[in-house]
Every structure is written in structure tokens, then in C-alpha cells.
Amino acid sequence: MGKSPERVGQYWVYILKCNDGTFYTGYTSNIENRVALHNSGKGAKYVRNKLPAVLVYAKEYRYYKSALNGEIAVKRLPRNKKEKLVARYAKKVVA
Secondary structure, three states: OOOOOOOEEEEEEEEEEOOOOOEEEEEEOOHHHHHHHHHOOOOOHHHHOOOOOEEEEEEEEEEHHHHHHHHHHHHHOOHHHHHHHHHHHHHHHHO
16 A cells, blocks of 8 residues: 655644633644634633633644654643743743
8 A cells, every 4th residue: 555645735733822821732734724613612622711812823834744743742841841841932922
């Protein structure tokens, strides 16, 4: 069986900061719609009772599999490393 072709497009790994201070990490092909979906209460169950959720980190990927691996890597980070990642992202956005 051959290797399946890589899906090319625009994919995002993102972190939301929930109203209780916790982080939620996910991936999507449409960041604006996904954040809106979370904040409408129709996104992930984890976020539903912790609204509003604010987008605090987003990284774009060209390949679906790369985004999926990126999400896994971010989810494995301890909280203090996620906080550093978010802080670096905030500096880039402001600059």
C-alpha cells in the first residue's frame, strides 16, 4: 500500500485561554470560524463551560499532518512552557 498524498492548504494550531485561566489547544483549517464556534458554545466540550475563550496563540502550517503533529507537540507541553509560547507569540503580534 502506497503512502497517501499530503493534504496541502492552510492549517492552524491554536491555543485559547478560557475564562478560568486554563488553556485549550486545537487545530483547524479556518481559525476565525473555529474560535467563533468555540465561543458560541458549539465547539469542544472542554471550552463550553469556560467561555469566553480568547485566542492567545496561532501558528500556520501548510500541511495537514504537520499541523496535527504541531497540535500534539503543544498539548504535551507543561503549562509553564505553554505560557512562554503564548508570551513569545504576543510579542510577535505586538511588534
